[in-house]
Amino acid sequence: xxxxxxxxxxxxxxxxxxxxxxxxxxxxxxxxxxxxxxxxxxxxxxxxxxxxxxxxxxxxxxxxxxxxxxxxxxxxxxxxxxxxxxxxxxxxxxxxxxxxxxx
Numbered sequence: 850x851x852x853x854x855x856x857x858x859x860x861x862x863x864x865x866x867x868x869x870x871x872x873x874x875x876x877x878x879x880x881x882x883x884x885x886x887x888x889x890x891x892x893x894x895x896x897x898x899x900x901x902x903x904x905x906x907x908x909x910x911x912x913x914x915x916x917x918x919x920x921x922x923x924x925x926x927x928x929x930x931x932x933x934x935x936x937x938x939x940x941x942x943x944x945x946x947x948x949x950x951x952x
Contacts, residue, residue, distance in 0.1 A: 886898060924940055
């Protein structure tokens with residue numbers, strides 16, 4: 850697993866624990882999603898990656914109870930904050946970027 854900077858590691862552990870699925874992890878941490886992908890391609894294990902980080906065509910979605918697993922993020926801030934305009938602009942850019950990746 851990668852360090853839990855974005856929440857994917859925590860999500861993965863929580864998803865597997867909620868289904869009582871055992872996890873054997875490498876004692877170290879991969880430095881990047883690319884490293885995880887390479888390890889999985891070498892047969893050293895499996896990796897859950899954001900679709901935007903998958904570079905090899907040999908991947909498949911995670912299906913849980915017949916439904917493809919998706920992760921959603923939410924950003925919340927005080928509209929009266931001095932940073933509200935900048936935060937709104939950042940969310941707009943992220944939404945636009947995400948829409949382009951999924952197209």
